[in-house]
Amino acid sequence: MDENPDGLLADPPEQLRAFVSHGRITAMPAKRSRRRLLLDQVVQAFEPGRRYPEAAVDDILKQVFDDHCALRRYLIDEEFMSRTAAGLYWRADGTVS
Numbered sequence: 366m367d368e369n370p371d372g373l374l375a376d377p378p379e380q381l382r383a384f385v386s387h388g389r390i391t392a393m394p395a396k397r398s399r400r401r402l403l404l405d406q407v408v409q410a411f412e413p414g415r416r417y418p419e420a421a422v423d424d425i426l427k428q429v430f431d432d433h434c435a436l437r438r439y440l441i442d443e444e445f446m447s448r449t450a451a452g453l454y455w456r457a458d459g460t461v462s
Contacts, residue, residue: 373410374429378402390430393439401443407436408445408459419452 377385381403384392390407394400410425411417417425426433437454440446447457 374406377406381406388429390436393430393435400439404439404443404445405459408440408456411446411454411456413456413461416453416455419448419454422446422454 372388374385374388374390380399381394384390384394384399384403390403394403407426407429410429411422422437423433426436430436437446441448443458445456445458446454448454
């Protein structure tokens with residue numbers, strides 16, 4: 366997939382540069398603190414208060430990581446995003462610019 370067009374992860378913090386190349390995640394950090402920092406960067410792509418169908422979430426996540434399903438699961442597990450049983454997702458945490 367091409368470089369991330371929206372600039373998400375274009376300039377990651379120093380501690381994440383080993384995991385990001387050309388705006389795409391190349392590996393998920395094993396260390397939880399770094400993984401949470403990376404997830405906080407990713408969740409910036411989602412507007413607070415807006416609900417997204419699963420297909421829209423997948424389209425956004427595919428722009429930054431090949432395994433978008435795993436990335437979506439990390440966002441849910443670490444409580445950066447929440448979802449309904451019907452498959453609607455929303456941003457539940459993360460820094461707000």
